[in-house]
Structures are given as structure tokens and as C-alpha cells.
Amino acid sequence: MRILAVEDDEVLGEAICQRFTKMGQGIDLVTSGDVANSLLKRHEYDLILLDLNLPNLNGEQILKKLRARASNTPVLILTARAQVEHRIELLDLGADDYLTKPFDFGELEARCRALLRRNQGLGKDIISYGNLDFDRKSCTVTIAKELIDLKQREFRLLEIFLTHQGKVLNKDELLDHLYSFDDSPSPNAIETYVARLRKKLVNSSVDIKTLRGLGYLLAEPNE
Known part of the structure; x- marks a missing residue:
């Protein structure tokens, strides 16, 4: 955010x-x-x-x-x-x-x-996506009811994807959402965080697709 x-x-x-x-x-x-x-x-x-x-x-x-x-x-x-x-x-x-x-x-x-x-048209702080539950209030993420450990940037990156479902997000857009003007992220920061996030969500319904030359897209959840 x-x-x-x-x-x-x-x-x-x-x-x-x-x-x-x-x-x-x-x-x-x-x-x-x-x-x-x-x-x-x-x-x-x-x-x-x-x-x-x-x-x-x-x-x-x-x-x-x-x-x-x-x-x-x-x-x-x-x-x-x-x-x-x-x-x-x-x-x-x-x-x-x-x-x-x-x-x-x-x-x-x-x-x-x-x-x-x-x-964002949401009625509560918990966003459910297949077998994943994302809780904004407690800042926790569970997969099949099991708590997983995400770093702050990984958590916020997942939040961006979950609240922009169906939209292709390029690196500049993701950087704008994640960082303030005082931050100086490297050009490859988004690639690094997406790779880390994918590894931690490997057993979840979340599928972050890379669209070459366009950006990233959160695919429909696999139940």
C-alpha cells in the first residue's frame, strides 16, 4: 500500500x-x-x-x-x-x-x-484465495490453515496482487505501491521479491504468472 x-x-x-x-x-x-x-x-x-x-x-x-x-x-x-x-x-x-x-x-x-x-469492494480484513487466507489486521497468511512466515515486503507484495486480481502489474507499478520516495530499490528488487514469494507460496492456490514484456498477473485460484 x-x-x-x-x-x-x-x-x-x-x-x-x-x-x-x-x-x-x-x-x-x-x-x-x-x-x-x-x-x-x-x-x-x-x-x-x-x-x-x-x-x-x-x-x-x-x-x-x-x-x-x-x-x-x-x-x-x-x-x-x-x-x-x-x-x-x-x-x-x-x-x-x-x-x-x-x-x-x-x-x-x-x-x-x-x-x-x-x-476495493471487500467486506472484511481477511482475503481468501483458494486455500490461502490473508489477514490484513493481524498481518498473517495461512495456507490450508497453516501459518507461513513472510517478510514485510513479501507480505505487502502479496497484498498488492490479491487486491489487483485480474490486472497485469508491471515492475514500476509494483515499485510505486511498495516503496516511498525516500527508498532506493534496485531495478531487480521486484524480481527478487516475486521469486521469494513464489517459493513460500508453492503449496498455495496462488499462481503469479510472468507475462514477458508486460509484468505479472495473479492467475485464477486453483482449488
Whole structure:
């Protein structure tokens, strides 16, 4: 999952980044509204955490411009404003959810998972694929009810494939989902992670096919 955090409080922004980075998520932090708007014009994110009181361009303006471009990227507003009328206005502008500061990081993670489920048409945190169960909440994967050990990047790579079923994903797209701008992955990083993932999922229903010159495709599950 690739997240954009737009937060002018650098201490809070760094805390958010550390939290999600430890979970193996790719996350970018920007502290200015105009920089955030420029990024969103050029890059696709899985989720946006958006503060409102930003320099140069405020959160409401960023949200309006994002929805005017017909983007359906989930947006979670982080706000210190608690008035009901203001929260209604944000939802009407196109926000998907909001969280009032100060907030608990556990609740932030839960709301992020809920937004991703909704955006991907999923009803729960567990994705079942043949004999494999992928649990976003507990960050575990089982094959035929037996727990398997995946490293963070392998877990997140599997998550990308499972949430993009039927879509061919090239290396650049996979890198965009896995890494933030501060990371410097080698050109062969995706090949390495796909190879490792295949080995660990050899007894599962997951079949990641390589389409030469195009990318990777998660095949239909073999029951």
C-alpha cells in the first residue's frame, strides 16, 4: 500500500510515517498544500491522510481539486475541528472519513483498513484465495490453515496482487505501491521479491504468472 500523508506538523507527520513504515507500508510525507497537490497530479496513491490547516493550499482546496480530477482515492481527513457541521461539509466535499486530533494510532490504522476495504469492494480484513487466507489486521497468511512466515515486503507484495486480481502489474507499478520516495530499490528488487514469494507460496492456490514484456498477473485460484 502506498500512502500520502499531508501534515504540516512535522512531529506528528514523522510519527505517522514511522508507524506505517514499521508495518512495511510505503508512505510519503509532505508538509505543504501546493506540494501535495502537485504530487497528486502525477502519482497514484492507495490512500491519502490529509490535514486541513496547511500552508499555500489548505486541505479543503486539495480535496476539491482531487475530486475534480475524478480521482476516487480514499481520503481520511485529520482535523482538530470537532464541529458536526464542519465534518458534514468535509464529507460532502468528497472526504471518505475523518479523525479528530489527538487520535489513537490503533484507531488510525483501523480506519485506514476500513477505507481500503471499501475502496476495493471487500467486506472484511481477511482475503481468501483458494486455500490461502490473508489477514490484513493481524498481518498473517495461512495456507490450508497453516501459518507461513513472510517478510514485510513479501507480505505487502502479496497484498498488492490479491487486491489487483485480474490486472497485469508491471515492475514500476509494483515499485510505486511498495516503496516511498525516500527508498532506493534496485531495478531487480521486484524480481527478487516475486521469486521469494513464489517459493513460500508453492503449496498455495496462488499462481503469479510472468507475462514477458508486460509484468505479472495473479492467475485464477486453483482449488
